[in-house]
Amino acid sequence: MEEVFMKRDxxxxxxxxxxxxxxxxxxxxxxxxxxxxxxxxSGFWPILTLSTATLLSIILLVSTLIKYLKEKKxxxxxxxxxxxxxxxxxxxxxxFVLSVLLxxxxxxxxxxxxxxxxxxxxxxAFILALEERRKYVLIISPILVTALIVTIFAKFIVIPFxxxxxxxxxxxxxxx
Amino acid sequence: xxxxxxxxxxxxxxxxxxxxxxxxxxxGIIAGALxxxxxxxxxxxxxxxxxxxxxxxxxxMLVSVYCGSITGGSITAVLFGIPGEPSAVCTVIEGYSLxxxxxxxxxxxxxxxxxxxxxxxxxxxxxxATPLIANFAMRFGPPEYFALTLxxxxxxxxxxxxxxxxxxxxxxxxIFLASIGTDxxxxxxxxxxxxxxxxxxxxxxxxxxxxLAVSEIFxxxxxxxxxxxxxxxxxxxKEEMPRLSEYKENWLTLTKSSIIGTIVGALPGAGATIxxxxxxxxxxxxxxxxxxxxxxxxxxxxxTESANNASTGGSMTTLLALGIPGSNTTAMLLGAFMxxxxxxxPLLLNQRPDIIYGIFVAMLLTNIFLVALSVVxxxxxxxxxxxxxxxxxxxxxxxxAIGAFGLNNSIDDxxxxxxxxxxxxYMRKYGFPxxxxxxxxxxxxxxxxxxxxxxxxxxxxxxxxxxRPLSAIMLFFAAVSLIYPLIKQPKALKDVxx
Numbered sequence: 124m125e126e127v128f129m130k131r132d133x134x135x136x137x138x139x140x141x142x143x144x145x146x147x148x149x150x151x152x153x154x155x156x157x158x159x160x161x162x163x164x165s166g167f168w169p170i171l172t173l174s175t176a177t178l179l180s181i182i183l184l185v186s187t188l189i190k191y192l193k194e195k196k197x198x199x200x201x202x203x204x205x206x207x208x209x210x211x212x213x214x215x216x217x218x219f220v221l222s223v224l225l226x227x228x229x230x231x232x233x234x235x236x237x238x239x240x241x242x243x244x245x246x247x248a249f250i251l252a253l254e255e256r257r258k259y260v261l262i263i264s265p266i267l268v269t270a271l272i273v274t275i276f277a278k279f280i281v282i283p284f285x286x287x288x289x290x291x292x293x294x295x296x297x298x299x
Numbered sequence: 300x301x302x303x304x305x306x307x308x309x310x311x312x313x314x315x316x317x318x319x320x321x322x323x324x325x326x327g328i329i330a331g332a333l334x335x336x337x338x339x340x341x342x343x344x345x346x347x348x349x350x351x352x353x354x355x356x357x358x359x360m361l362v363s364v365y366c367g368s369i370t371g372g373s374i375t376a377v378l379f380g381i382p383g384e385p386s387a388v389c390t391v392i393e394g395y396s397l398x399x400x401x402x403x404x405x406x407x408x409x410x411x412x413x414x415x416x417x418x419x420x421x422x423x424x425x426x427x428a429t430p431l432i433a434n435f436a437m438r439f440g441p442p443e444y445f446a447l448t449l450x451x452x453x454x455x456x457x458x459x460x461x462x463x464x465x466x467x468x469x470x471x472x473x474i475f476l477a478s479i480g481t482d483x484x485x486x487x488x489x490x491x492x493x494x495x496x497x498x499x500x501x502x503x504x505x506x507x508x509x510x511l512a513v514s515e516i517f518x519x520x521x522x523x524x525x526x527x528x529x530x531x532x533x534x535x536x537k538e539e540m541p542r543l544s545e546y547k548e549n550w551l552t553l554t555k556s557s558i559i560g561t562i563v564g565a566l567p568g569a570g571a572t573i574x575x576x577x578x579x580x581x582x583x584x585x586x587x588x589x590x591x592x593x594x595x596x597x598x599x600x601x602x603t604e605s606a607n608n609a610s611t612g613g614s615m616t617t618l619l620a621l622g623i624p625g626s627n628t629t630a631m632l633l634g635a636f637m638x639x640x641x642x643x644x645p646l647l648l649n650q651r652p653d654i655i656y657g658i659f660v661a662m663l664l665t666n667i668f669l670v671a672l673s674v675v676x677x678x679x680x681x682x683x684x685x686x687x688x689x690x691x692x693x694x695x696x697x698x699x700a701i702g703a704f705g706l707n708n709s710i711d712d713x714x715x716x717x718x719x720x721x722x723x724x725y726m727r728k729y730g731f732p733x734x735x736x737x738x739x740x741x742x743x744x745x746x747x748x749x750x751x752x753x754x755x756x757x758x759x760x761x762x763x764x765x766x767r768p769l770s771a772i773m774l775f776f777a778a779v780s781l782i783y784p785l786i787k788q789p790k791a792l793k794d795v796x797x
Contacts, residue, residue, distance in 0.1 A: 136729045140468070147475065147490060154489060163754055165487040168747040169478045176471035183464050215521040222520035223721065226513070226696065230713040242697060249696065250689035253520060257687070264690040272697055280351040282705045 130191040137184040144180060148173040221252040237287030237295040238277070243269045273299060307656035311664060316359045319352065321672065323360035324665055327367020328676030332375050338368035339627035340512050346504065346635060347701040354639040354654055359661040361635055365628055366611050366665045367672065369571055370414045373604060374677055377406045386571035389579040389603035396595035408541040409597055410604040411673045413553060417605030418666035420557035421564065421612025426659045432620035433645040441756060442764050445749035446773035448742045451623050453781040462730060469731045473739020474746070476501050484751055496711045503740045504634040505703045505712045509719025510733050511627070512699045516692055517724040545597060552582050552598045553605050560606035564613025570626035571607040578606030615662065618643055619655055627734050630741045638706065
């Protein structure tokens, strides 16, 4: 039954891929109009790659659909995903979404609060998201990792990391 | 040529370069040993450290990381039965069998020395072959370059793991990505959608950090909570020193495997994994004791290890002589060259012989030092294994962010890295191999420019691609390598992702 769900997800993914390639292909066709007579122009190469990619993706979608229908027939109607598997799937999804969101927030807040503070917060939040609960790890590691990174990359290699704005900039200047 | 070597030796023996070599080699061994960190990821994570270094120090460090990570990939293979690198799959079969029989130290020594022999052999081949190939490649025009890039792309797509179809789609996606940004010939903006972030094209170092490293962390983050990366259950290397007679008995296997490794490594798209499988297969075929294979065959372990390390010299030859990366890792090195404003290829050998000969010497010394470094590396790896897993993942994510930011000191690059991290995650999840996309991204621009230049030369006649003999031969091989895997895919490679 799990395989049937996997195949269903794969079909959705394939549809997204085909839509992406078709959308880009339409843009490439517009590019093809801008060219001098006798030249390949800027659109030719993308049209060639995108149309081949679209064609191959359609073949992949069809073959996945055939496999899905075959496996769906095989799987019994009563068969359902067990509660444990469902809980595991939900937990996995939660941790993935959390790790994605945390990285996005880290990137977004870095210019405002500076590299040092954002890294400190990010490391703490990320290890919490990975279900780390040992107190000494939670307290020591964000400080240690940030201190090491800042010493090597901001002090030694002198990468101009964002310092933040206002009071945060003043704080960052104290460190690097 | 001799003066170049004298200069290179005197440069490499400067304190900063020796330190870079030792640090790089050690980090490579440890990173290669850690499951989840591939050779290319080890190189990606080292790039931020090279921002403040001179080009020669940077490349000394990066090639040491490259060679070290291939060697390190076999440490976990022998000790825990987990291949740190896909190329260490055969090492698991023989090395782990030996470890289970209580000969872990012996297996480690065998692979460390066999790796060094393979690596040093391939460096000598690289030293001899690179100038010859580069001089030959000076005759290449746009049609030959187009054929060459197509050859590289076709081999990768064919040997990209379980599904050739997915490999091809992944490769075409990479080629498409390479066309984003301002067109180099007409100056037209392509697929930028009015944003300035994409105007200069997609930096492939940023894209690769996202596709390879960030996506890996996302995948790992999903896994159930792990306290540590692994557990140590090994006493020390002093237990069983290898006998010289073992090497005398297997000199032919070592030589054959080193040759196979170097040649396969030099082929665009083929890499350490294929090299080790082929050498292992050949060793099993020609062994006096084929019944030992699978149960701790010393010659099998020597074959796979010398071949996968010999592939490094082969891959570097193609990169330095032709500017074509043969694998993910050499693609990363190509990115590093570009960060320093250098373009590998036939011209670089004439323009900057100090860099090319410096790399030769650095690789030679690295392979010699790796014997000693492996001994230290095994100990350090076992210590690092005790680092809390969550902290380890967080540190790698920060290193990725620094690598992407440090290229142009721009927050925009972090968003690009984030986007590619997500793309890489879904590609892995749905079985699309990453390697073809990366090579498509790296080679796509060169392929397009060469094709358009060829057609400009021939006034639009595509026959120019097949009427020039060299181009025709390479196109023929490209077609064969594209079609062959569709007809017959090696069974052993089906489950191995590049």
